[in-house]
């Protein structure tokens with residue numbers, strides 16, 4: 001929490017002033033090597049150091065899923081992971097879903113089926129959906145609900161999100177197999 005306004009919660013990253021430690025990992029296919037604050041979360045590392053602003057800090061407590069990314073083929077709440085815990089890991093963020101300026105099938109179906117909602121929840125939803133389809137290319141509605149259970153939207157319904165994931169699954173099975 002920062003010191004900008006003592007009456008408000010603010011998640012802006014505040015340096016701990018501890019001696020820097022080396023961190024090496026792969027993010028969206030690119031090798032990264034940086035000296036970092038050992039207290040920094042993975043979410044802050046992605047946003048502050050790498051300027052990847054897709055993952056968001058919603059609750060900062062592992063409840064909302066806005067900060068979801070994929071680390072070594074598992075979804076994690078990056079607000080709960082220290083950057084140093086990602087030593088040697090392969091990280092995929094929402095920025096890594098598109099290729100050569102072309103949105104992935106999953107992203108396209110989120111747009112088509114109105115699963116695309118606000119910029120706060122959508123990146124995390126996409127990462128959970130990506131991980132689900134990587135593990136299970138033909139999920140049932142119940143499996144989609146379960147796979148997306150850690151991602152909250154406080155504004156709208158979840159039907160369009162579930163439809164988007166099912167439509168993406170169908171297209172990926174046809175077009176990528």
Ligand code: FES
Nearest residue numbers: 058059060062079
């Ligand atoms: S910001 Fe990480 S789970 Fe809410």
Ligand code: FES
Nearest residue numbers: 117118121154155
């Ligand atoms: S939190 Fe993103 S649309 Fe509601």
